Amino acid sequence: MPLVPPPRPAAAPAADIPPTSVLTANQPEWTVGELAGALKRTLEDAFGHVRLRGEISGYRGPHGSGHAYFSLKDGQARIDAVVWKGVFGRLRQRPQEGLEVIATGRITTFAGKSSYQIVVESLEPAGLGAWMALLEERKKQLAAEGLFAAEHKRPIPYLPRVVGVVTSPTGAVIRDILHRLEDRFPRPVLVWPVRVQGDGAAEEVAAAIRGFNALKPGGPIPRPDVLIVARGGGSIEDLWAFNEECVVRAAFESTIPLISAVGHETDTTLIDYVSDRRAPTPTGAAEMAVPVRADLIATVADLSARAIGAAGRRIERDRADLRALGRALPGADALLSAKRQRLDLADARLAPALAAGASRHRARLQLLLDRMARRSPDVALANARARLARIDHRPLHALRNDVQRKGEALVQLGRRLVVAREASLERARALQARRTDRLLALSDRLAQAGARSVERRRDRLAGLAGLLGSLSYHAVLERGYVLVRDAAGLPVRRAGDAAAAERLSLQFSDGTIAAVPDGTPKTAAPRRSVRPAADKAAGRTATRQGTLF
Template identity: 80%
Template sequence: MPLVPPPPPRAARPSTDAPADVPPARVLSANQPEWSVGELATALKRTLEDAFGHVRLRGEISGYRGPHGSGHAYFSLKDGQARIDAVVWKGVFGRLRQRPQEGLEVVATGRITTYPGKSSYQIVIESLEPAGLGAWMALLEERKRALAAEGLFAPEHKQPIPFLPRVVGVVTSPTGAVIRDILHRLEDRFPRPVLVWPVRVQGEGAAEEIAAAIRGFNALEPGGPIPRPDVLIVARGGGSIEDLWAFNEECVVRAAFESRIPLISAVGHETDTTLIDYASDRRAPTPTGAAEMAVPVHADLAGQVHDLGGRGAGAILRRLDRDRADLRAAARAIPSADAFLAAKRQRLDLAEARLAPALAAGARGHRQRLQGLLDRLVRRSPDVALANARARLARIDHRPGTALRNDMLRKTETLAQLGRRLVVAREATLERARTLEARRADRLAATLARLAQAGARAVERRRDRLEALGSLLGSLSYKAVLERGYALVRDEAGAPLRSAAAAAAAPGLTLQFADGTVRARPDEAPEPPRRAPRKAPRKEPQQTSLFEA
């Protein structure tokens, strides 16, 4: 609003009888109103207060030394471009929620006025509140203490990150460079399916969208039409604390704490810290670092698997060698058939040696009993008694030989069973060795095939790159310029000439065109390049008209 001074309280009348020789400037000065200093200061103060009134002013406190003895406080508010004096009256100073501090960035509300005693303008502050990083950090620390007291940041609630997730869920903006960095890093390390939940990462409603995305991923059922991620990445690029404030909201922190899916936070750069970093299961310094935490390196994993496979094969071979040595030792410890049957044979010989006397003794005893029976039968019925005795003797006559044969058969069967067990154990050991050799041969063949394919792909990539470089070389060659109708001027030594003075000083010139080279002198017009004469077009034999006679 322009400063329009009020009409002067008094004005001097222009003199009508001014001399004719008075300059026009003096006449004009005589026509201007005269102000006193106080009147001008009052007019400026009224105009300034009417034009601005109450304002909200943001700046940094400078020159504050505490309230004066009168209770009033004086200091300045400044930014990178200007500076304004400020005053807080004694009655207002006691009601301020935020006391002034040197270097504190604040938002002051008050009236713009002037101080005639110093011919300066100032703001009379009525309320003062913090602004900028100091206020944000104070609010952040207060919220951090409240959430930590509830146990949301406790280490015992952290979940381990899966070693190799089947599906990776990402909560971030779909248009930023963060999602591209994560996808590229996952593709380089270990390609995995990625589900992206697009959200706003700053501004109004960003915190609610981030919390809804985390809860939405957790609401997916395992085995459903949409695969449920095994790990979540909440990511955003760097920025100021105001830009990252959505990740400090309580709803986002609680959603991260309640997530049953392991969560990695990658918000801002390495020096940026938000409250979701404390509630998440793992914090990554950058979005690229989060992708590195989510999946292992495929080449390292393949090398580790190959190493473990080699160690397993070596362990199997060592176990087979030990089993083979143990089998040989057991085979040496098992006695031979002759040694095993020697004691049996000895017992059999002893039994056979005792059998003849025993049979003789038994026969004598039976004979004596028979004799006694015969004697009795003679006294009673000799023929019947004799027949019964002969029959009983015939029944027991074959028993010793049968018992001996059965004992020999049992011992022979036991030896046969031991032999068959040894043969079966040997065949099983040989079969395991053949199976292991076959597996190693198949694995070697597969490795050679992959090596051949990798070599073919490497040769193909280098061939494509060579062709691309050849095409680029052709497009950058000066011969392509000659094709458009230009000529390259060289001297007799073949060096190119870049100025008319150099061409005039050269004793002889060579002009190179796209289709040939001609020689010329600076004072002579160059002869046109000779071209091969064009062949006359062959005339086709004319067909005579069918209507000509």
Template identity: 75%
Template sequence: MPLVPPPRPKAPPLSTDVPPSAVLAGNQPEWSVGDLAAALKQTLEERFGHVRLRGEISGFRGVHGSGHAYFSLKDGQARIDAVVWKGVYGRLRQKPQEGLEVVATGRITTFAGKSSYQIVIDSLEPAGLGAWMALLEERRKMLAAEGLFSPEHRKPIPFLPRVVGVVTSPTGAVIRDILHRLQDRFPRPVLVWPVRVQGDGAAEEVAAAIRGFNALPPRGPIPRPDLLIVARGGGSIEDLWAFNEECVVRAAFESVIPLISAVGHETDTTLIDHVSDRRAPTPTGAAEMAVPVRADLIATVAELAARGGGAIRRRLDRDRADLRGLIRAMPAPDMLLAAKRQRLDLAEARLAPALAAGAARHRVRLQAVLDRLARRSPELALAQARARLERIDDRASRALSVDLRRRADHVGELGRRLVLAKGAGLERARAVEARRRDRLSSLTARLVQAGVRDVERRRDRLHALAGLLGSLSYRAVLDRGFALVRDGDGNPLRRADDAEAAASLSLQFADGVVEAVPNKPDRPVKRTRAKAAPLRQGTLFDT
């Protein structure tokens, strides 16, 4: 809508009966500042209720603490303030950025507090393909720096998934192409998560669908897909922008289920293509990547079965021929046993002479043993041992008696040494006791003398303190003729006013206490203090 200023209100016609000065002074309506601001606001909002502005964002310093966003839109000729309320800011597909050229859709209003007009933005879009591509490249570099596009994160696509999950619009031609292609190649159960594929909220729905499929339990009531296909038909970069949003890219990166992206045509490229495990040029191509051709698999299996049967038959024929050759090469059983039988006959012939020779050798060895036994019979060895035992029998008793005498002499010697040591120890103990007794006597005498000196010192100090107390005590002053005046409670009085105010008085002299009542005259008596005589310095000639 073109920005055309509203028509200025026409002034009311002037009456010919009233002087012009009176008209200017009294008939002109008076406006308050608030009424004028409200009227201007209403006029501006009615005239420009909905506008689209193209300009460059300026003065954007981030979201305000209240959640609102404040900035300006400018071009080479003018500048207008802009505001995005908190609830709208969270739904913006394109967030404000300093220096970005955008197309803002909203309504024009005024702000009476600053006497200015502004645009309240409802939606924000980049202005032109160049801005879209610049924003896309900036986002691609940011996500690539985080490692989301690294090839090592990609997962292999299952050869034959049991269930295929599809994230796309349920009303478009894309889902029909995918289902038709899957039916032609290899029919598989398909779960469709319906989403919007363009416009506000489309990116959030696609990301929620990917995370929703991954959140399904593996053995739950709803089967969890083994493969995901995110698909959309072709369109402009603005139409495909939902698949460039950061939330969709991160959801595809975090997907545990392998994911095929089939967004747009072969020439269209979105950020989800960089993070998906496989990119398909079209949604139909994604269906072809998801499952193999069932007829080709059947033909391949049949061919492999035929090849396997032929290989087994050829192996059996080859093994059978090898067995026949080995059988022909083996000797006859009689030929194998002939050599063994001959060796057995030869061993049998050598056995009888060998047994006779062995018996003769053992007989000679036995006779030699008998001869040695006859020369050294056990009876003779026993008699010799008994004689030797008799010879050494008395040696043990003699040795025992000698050992007993030696031990007795040793014990006696130890007794004598013990007696001598006991006497010497007693003598040393008596000497130590005498020395300690002498030291105790000396210490006792010193203690008595120290006590006497301490008592005398304390007595002298007590006498000195008593003298000092007597000289400082008020009783010594009473002995010189003075009296101590107290009130009825026994508190000493130092001023005449206190004495007149007391109910009763007590006068303490050196020899006793006299009770008195203060004389209270009708008129107050004026008391004067006697002036002290002026001090005069004496001279050496005063006598």
């Protein structure tokens, strides 16, 4: 599709345009947004839907918004790819770093980065090698989590009341299972119809397994005692739904024993590793689920005949043993004669024994009556009352004396406490006075030390100030010297440099003035400085001015 520029106002007359800008003025002008939109429409109209084969690179999982971003690359180039949130949840194959896939989607542009990209609508592994690599990686991951451990396997019930089947309702698999169950042992069958290949098949199989487990025992819909997940043979792509992680985890979480019958005997899927039993074919799964009814009837009949024969033989043997024991038992008279004789002897001794016992108890009773007569309770009570009358006032006097003694002791203790309190207060006052004196002494010492420290620092500061004044070049300026600087503020040390400068500044002791050199420097003989008359009288020789630095 050709790029059509937007309409523009008419150009100014050529007479007003310089010759060098005629070509530029005739070219159309674009805004960045207009050019990006035109490129986007051209690219989408030219390509539309495409299928790209490449390796996933730069995938880090879904973004916080739910979208997924990655790149597809081969040995020559790479293209950015994006999967929107709504499409990501429906992908049959989720993106994985380094996986070679075939992506189907639309080619479009992203104006924010001035780049083109593919909006992925479906993903599938590229070739059998990618399928097998993905299968092995997923198998290792689930095995590491312990989903395939043997301790999780459960036994299949010998004779289930209800059999649940998860498969397609229109295929030959369900007919083979029903036919085999009818031949071996007819049982009620619940079929949960699902798709066994294509998009959404894995989710339907997982939902069917969880749906059977959600049935309540004794409810309106009977809960199966065993589940069969079955499908006919096919390629690895056709069987891939039973390799999905959601199906494997649903089979692992199933509380109902599960038999997997996916494909033929040579076909292996991940649900075979997590199921409780694996059948080579769907027909074999039906054989594992129920026994053969005829064989079971024959076995029950044989066991029943053997049980009846064993019970009859046991009864006959017990009857013979009972007859033998009956012949060995003595008669009733022989068993009771000795007992009767012992009873007669006991009857003869009973009357004398009762009389003797009554006589002994009578004598003991008389002895007790005599002792009570000698020690009457009235006499003991009178004696107790007399003793109580004698000690009537003694407890009161003892209590008063004890209270008086404790009161005196309490008064003495109070006096001692008063004396101890006065002594403690006196010691506290003395200690406080000593600490006050010490505090005053320390305060005086601190004030004196501070004053001495301030004085020492003041003297040191005065010395440093004097040293600074003696070393500063201002003292030299006070003696009549001048500091010459150029326009940059740098000192000028030679006459040639001063003559070459455009402007000079002369700093005296009392200020700075500007000066302009008048040309080539003149060499003059050194002259002696004029000294005061006192210096001439002293005979001192004048010296030439030195450098300031």
